[in-house]
Amino acid sequence: MHDDATRPARRGDEQPGRRLWIDAAAGVAGDMLLGALVDAGASLETIQAGVDAVIPGAVRLTQTEVERAGMRATKVDVTSLVPDPPHRHWTEIRRLLSQARLPGAATRRATAVFARIAEAEARAHGVDVEQVHFHEVGAWDSIADVVGVCVALEALGVHTITAGPVALGSGTVRAAHGEMPVPVPAVLELARGWQVRAGGQGELATPTGMALVVALAEACEPLPDLVPAAVGVGAGTRDVPERPNVVRVVVGTQTSPTERVVLLEANVDDLDPRLWPGVLAGLMSDGALDAWLTPIVMKKGRPAHTLAVLAAPDRADHLMARAFALVPTLGVRRSTLDRAALERTWRTVEVDGVPVRVKIGTRAGAIASVTPEFDDVARAARDLGEPERSVLARTIASADAAGYRVGRALE
Structure with a gap:
């Protein structure tokens, strides 16, 4: 951990382009990622205050320095302060988050993480998402992990998050529903569209850890070009001799002033031309960074247009849905780009x-x-x-x- 990262960054004075990369090559769990962020300089007192805002007086966070297969790491433990703490439904967790006063984007990020977990659990168990009753991931410790991570990101002044491939593990594990194969169904659902590998025996990625990666990270990529300001190593509970059971994070600034954006494109040959100005205006009013048309010639010599929409990553899904609603297209292409902007x-x-x-x-x-x-x-x-x-x-x-x-x- 670098000394210059020990001061929690304020939203008004963090360096532009400050970003985080997550190394989950050995797996990922909520407490491991939280430990890595604390190791990178996020204040445990600030994190504790954020968790208390959601579940007051329920848990205590402590940090210790440990070794995992010879590698130094920070272990964050979550201890219950109440007897028989409850497991909660998604609707209750959503209410608790909405009522809490968390800094910056922490509420939005934490809600997004639990929403992804709820959707994965609903699909895995064949129930309506509003009826999902969390077991392991709905307990007090997982709420502390998710909220703690999101508060820690604010404390470090992180704007952009990416992550590498995630090791999921193999074999079986005992859960609330009985003995289950690894990766457990919820983890596999959460892993859709992400690069994964087995990585070893046992459960290496938990639903909470996987949800934090896929809900918060904008892309799966190798370590990006940046100037590191802090490195954090967070430990899991087990110490496996042949494999350090850790998550690593790198916090730094980009070597060039770029930002991650999503480009949505669709070819359209059957829209009344008089409707195009309203389509572009509607997409811009819905939050597009830019929207434009390019004349093209399609099969059989048909004149057509390519609709292009530039979106911030957190608006891309919404704008894709709007594109499907506004124009008669059967498909929208999606690509991720780096944009340099004044x-x-x-x-x-x-x-x-x-x-x-x-x-x-x-x-x-x-x-x-x-x-x-x-x-x-x-x-x-x-x-x-x-x-x-x-x-x-x-x-x-x-x-x-x-x-x-x-x-x-x-x-």
Whole structure:
């Protein structure tokens, strides 16, 4: 653990592009990932406060330094403070999370994790998702693990999360439903679309651990290009001589100012062209980062368009559903990209007393682009009774006169 990671980052002062990579090559469980984040510098006191906000007075968290197959690691233990702690339904856990005051994105992240578990359990056992009654994953310790991890991510100032392939294990394990094969059904359901391997004997990935990975990580990838700021190693309970029973995390900054985005694409040849402006406007209002059309020629010489939608990873599923609803397509392609984007801000200038907003893009504090907001230009042109091109030119001149020009520092 690096000393510069011991201070929990505040949301306003963390480094841009701060990201986390999870190494689950030896498996993953909730307490292992929590231990790794504590080892990387997340404050256990802050995490305890977050858990207490959801299940007050129910558990106590403690950390110890241990060895696993010769590797140093941090072990976080969750001790119950109440006799016979209850197992809970998904609906109750969702209510507890919604009522808690957790920092930043912790509530959203924790809710997403438990939602993935509920969906996997429902499918594995053939019940409605609202009727899922958690056993192992609904107990106090798993709630502490999930909430603790999500609070720890906020404490470390993590914006982007990715993870490597996950080892699931093999053999059998005894659970609430009796002896079950490894990977257990819920883990296999959660692993859909993720790269996995057996990795060894026994249960190496628990439902809680697998849900934390697939619900929070944006992609399965090898260690990305970054500058490490902290490394954390979290220990599981067992100490297997031939394999360190640990999860590792790397917290750092990207070597280039990029962000992960999702590109959705669909070919459409049978939509009334008059509907396209509304489709693009609707996708933008639903949270798309961008949306556009590209003319193409399909089979048999049919003229058509490719609809492209750029989305933040947490909006991609919603925007894919909106695309299916808005256009007559049988399929939507999905790919993950890295996007470099300028930092953006707005300034207002005046043209004959009429305010017009100007979008300014900066890189390393210097202005890289200056673009008038065209809706404001059109409104100003109507108010002034002038052509739009004239008002556009005068807005650019006003911005330049105000010092908003490429190459200058933005004050």
